[in-house]
Amino acid sequence: MVVTELLFVSYNLDPKLQEELKQKAPELFTHFLGVNGLQSLSRGKIVADNGTSVDSGSGRSALVLEWDNKSSFHDFFPNSPAFQAFAGTMKPFVSSPVLPELYESPDSSTSGASANITQIIKVAQGSNTEKVWGQITKTISQSQTETPHFFHGSGIEEQQGNFLGLIGWPSLKSYEESRKHATLVKLIDELSAGGKLYDVAVDLASIPISK
Structure with missing residues (x-):
């Protein structure tokens, strides 16, 4: 089973640190080059939260990684030299600890995470969750002339009992227009079955991982 890893990052808002991070980012992510079992890596800013625009200076960001299986993830995190080097270098730039979230699926999440805008939806998994996701x-x-990419998976380990859905939108405009679709908005609310709904849109960009 393929494993999708999510990381939600809040960066330090100190202007000097943000500029330093911008300069060092290409070097920082070289720690992921050639990592065994890592199939894709994307990172970017969160641009909307539950349909409301998020300021570009908020420091809120996300990373989406795909692993061939959970064993490869655990070979890397948390004790591999590559991860330790990455985490140590990143520490000054983040405002709080970041914990990985893992979701398992027979399908790949890469196409959804490599779209122009990726909508990430997380809810507690219920008896009708997958049926509503299909709707x-x-x-x-x-309703779209260009069909987005879709992915869904089930949480494992710390995320056991949770559901993840990704929608890879062709543009920010198409995502924003979807928020005006009454039936769609109602279905997304129904997906959470009255529980907590996490729904953000991220402007992700793929990062090279092959040596």
């Missing part, structure tokens, strides 16, 4: 993907496909 969401059908509603979107019928």
Whole structure:
């Protein structure tokens, strides 16, 4: 089973540190080059939270990684030299500890995470969650001239019992227009079955991982 890892990062807002991070970012992510089992890596700023725009200077960001299986993830995190080097270098730039979230699926999340805008939806998994997710993907496909990429997975380990859905939108405009679709908004609310709904849009960019 393929494993999708999510990391939600809050960066330090100190202007000097932000500029330093901008300069060092290409070097920082070289620690992921050639990591066994890592299939893709994307990172970017969170641009919307539950349909509301997020300021570009908020420091809120996300990383989406895909692993061939959970054993490869655990070979890397938390004790591999490559991870230790990355974490040590990143520490001054983040405002709080970052913990990975893992979701398992037979399908790849890479196409959704490499779209122009990736919508990340997380809810507690219920008996009707996957059925409602199917209605969401059908509603979107019928209302879009360019069908987005879809992915869903089930949480494992610390995320056991949670559901992850990704929608890879072709543009920010198409994502924003979807928030005006009453049926779609209702279905996304229904997905959470009255519980907590985490729903953000991220402007992700792929990072090279091959040597």
